[in-house]
Amino acid sequence: MSDNHEQGAQSRSQLLRLATAGSVDDGKSTLVGRLLYDTKSVLADQIDAVTRASVDKGLDTPDLSLLVDGLRAEREQGITIDVAYRYFATPKRSFVLADTPGHVQYTRNTVSGASTAQLVVLLVDARKGVISQTRKHAAVLALLGVPKLVLAVNKIDLVDNPAEVFARISAEFNELTGSLGWSSDDVQEIPVSALHGDNIAIRSENTPYYDGPTLIEHLESVPVDADVHGRHEVGLRFAVQYVIRPRTAEYPDYRGYAGQIAAGSVRPGDEIVVLPSGVRSTVERIDTADGELDVAHAGRSVTLVLTDDVDISRGDVIASPGDAPEPLSEFEATVCWLAEKPLRAGARLLLKHGTRTTQAIVGTLEERFDEQDLTSVDNPDSLELNEIARITLRVAEPVAADDYKVNRRSGSFLLIDPAGGNTLAAGLVGNGLADIELGDRVPA
Known part of the structure; x- marks a missing residue:
């Protein structure tokens, strides 16, 4: 295995793609703001601006939701209406987070944000428990094949008998996720207070009934498949986006097929099949703007050059012949x-x-x-x-x-x-x- 391959595999294993979901006012924006704040992923002047805005609103503590609700219309309404991608990191992992809206009319945004997620943090207000929107989000996430879930029971500090409330909500949620196809190993329940930071980065003394990981500890350690696009190992899937024919004196016969690898990997010498035609050929080389590659993996945008002059156009799929799908x-x-x-x-x-x-x-x-x-x-x-x-x-x-x-x-x-x-x-x-x-x- 080459050094480049090992480094590529390592970088993929250290990146976690996650999304948030939940009903309106469950505290998603505050949770995301807390994650950014506790991982030191925001600048000092941003914190100062949020602190000043919070004081103007009469709050005693910074309203961390202002770190993520950047659109004026959203802030005025107190809701999040679009999918926003946030980036943060800890010493153990890097994260790409899709912050999705909670309103039922924006289910389409939840579908978009969760479609490539390896894990979704589903928030529930401890005072409300599992509601209809929680069930809708869980069903959509099940259909999207999201492999891992975190149930964040938020605002746990606002209920009487928090241990009893957390146990009841967790049991109801486990029954729901079990019927939707997840195993108990795929779901982690955590009682949190996004406002005060309980069990986000630091284990809270206010939840003695809970002995599991903090949210960040779980995000750092949860095992995930490096290939976020599939549940199973599959061969090459490469949708041709553009046929490159420069027709210059330097490259009079050049014909390359540009696109992004959707699954699997490819190396020079690999046999391929073009779909839907079924024509077979062999990869001669893999070109990029930075030069040729010895191997390219899922997620990489490349240009494939084949040994044969094959009739291929935009929309065709280049695949491994061993497990190529039937058109x-x-x-x-x-x-x-x-x-x-x-x-x-x-x-x-x-x-x-x-x-x-x-x-x-x-x-x-x-x-x-x-x-x-x-x-x-x-x-x-x-x-x-x-x-x-x-x-x-x-x-x-x-x-x-x-x-x-x-x-x-x-x-x-x-x-x-x-x-x-x-x-x-x-x-x-x-x-x-x-x-x-x-x-x-x-x-x-």
């Missing part, structure tokens, strides 16, 4: 509908998978998922905003997609309005509801 013209999918206008069978839309965009027709609406009581409705007439359902799709051009359970990135897609170009749905190839313990199925 799909008709398939089953699970979608979260993100538009105000309802979805009905027969709708003609655009489907974007990787770098390929093709026409698609919705065949049937098979079942709609009710995340509150974990039941499903067979053959619904329509799908409303934020509802989740299993549907069938037919596409004009075959898509080289994996089942989402196999690989999160190559198994996901978007449905787009062909007229306005707006994103209408986030989709997962396959039956994402299969791992959920559904209750009674009822007709529409």
Whole structure:
């Protein structure tokens, strides 16, 4: 193994991609601000500005939520309405955090923020417990295949009998996550006070009933798969974004295929198959702006040069022949509908998978998922905003997609309005509801 490969693997293992989720006023912004503050990831002048703003609001302590709620409209309303990415680090790990909104009408933002997360911190107000929005977020996270969860029972300092409250909420949440497919090893419950910093970076003396890790200790030590895009090891998945043909005197016959590796790795000499055509070739070399590479891993943007003159265009997928997915013209999918206008069978839309965009027709609406009581409705007439359902799709051009359970990135897609170009749905190839313990199925 080369030094570059070892360093690349080490850097990936030290990076944790996480997201926050929770209902309105559960304290997500304060929690994120506390994480940034306790890891010394904010500048002194930012702290001074927050302190002054907090004094102006009549507060005795700095309002750390002001560190992250930067948009004036959000701050005036006291809510977070967009996904914002924050970066912080400890001596043991680096972190990329997607701070998602809590309002139910912004479920689409939660889907976006959690789609590449290895871990999600789901906040619950200790005074309210597990509510409907908690169940919706947990169901969405289960469908997205998020491998690890942290239940942060926030504002634990504001309830009577905190030990009893924490135990009750944890038990209810464990029952929910168990029915959604997570094991007990995948979920960590922590009682916290984001406002005062209890159990965020420092173990709190106010929670003697809790002997587990602080939030930062858990984030530093939780084992995660280095490949954030899949649950299983898969071969090369490389969606061609651009065909490079410089046609210069120096490179009269150069033909390179540029894109980002979605899964697996590639080396010169590797045999590949081009999808959907099925044509095979061999990788001659891997080019980058900094020179050639001996190996490239998932997440790296490169240009592949093949030994053969192959007909490849944008939208094609270069894959390992040993486990290449079968190109799909008709398939089953699970979608979260993100538009105000309802979805009905027969709708003609655009489907974007990787770098390929093709026409698609919705065949049937098979079942709609009710995340509150974990039941499903067979053959619904329509799908409303934020509802989740299993549907069938037919596409004009075959898509080289994996089942989402196999690989999160190559198994996901978007449905787009062909007229306005707006994103209408986030989709997962396959039956994402299969791992959920559904209750009674009822007709529409």
